[in-house]
Amino acid sequence: MKRYVLNSDCAGCGISRRxxxxxxxxxxxxxxxxxxxxxxxxxxxxxxxxxxxVYSLHAVKQPRPDWPNIG
Structure with a gap:
C-alpha cells in the first residue's frame, strides 16, 4: 500500500495556509x-x-464559432 503525503504548502510559493x-x-x-x-x-x-x-479573437480566422456567435 502506497502512502501519499499531502502538503498544505502551495507548490509554487512555499507559503502555508496559516x-x-x-x-x-x-x-x-x-x-x-x-x-x-x-x-x-x-x-x-x-x-x-x-x-x-469586449470581443476576443483566438486567431485571424476563427476555427469555430465562439461566444456570443455560437450557432
Missing part, C-alpha cells in the same frame, strides 16, 4: 486603521446604463 490567513488578517486590520471611517455608498444614477462588450 501564514496566508495571518497575512490576510493583518492586511484587513491595517486597512481598517489606515483611513478615516466613511460610509460606503453606491454611485450616482446618471440615466441609462452603459454595458461595454
Amino acid at each position: 501564514q496566508f490567513l495571518t497575512s490576510c488578517a493583518m492586511c484587513a486590520g491595517a486597512a481598517v486603521l489606515s483611513g478615516k471611517p466613511e460610509p460606503v455608498r453606491a454611485g450616482e444614477n446618471n440615466g441609462k446604463m452603459r454595458i461595454r462588450i
Whole structure:
C-alpha cells in the first residue's frame, strides 16, 4: 500500500495556509486603521446604463464559432 503525503504548502510559493490567513488578517486590520471611517455608498444614477462588450479573437480566422456567435 502506497502512502501519499499531502502538503498544505502551495507548490509554487512555499507559503502555508496559516501564514496566508495571518497575512490576510493583518492586511484587513491595517486597512481598517489606515483611513478615516466613511460610509460606503453606491454611485450616482446618471440615466441609462452603459454595458461595454469586449470581443476576443483566438486567431485571424476563427476555427469555430465562439461566444456570443455560437450557432
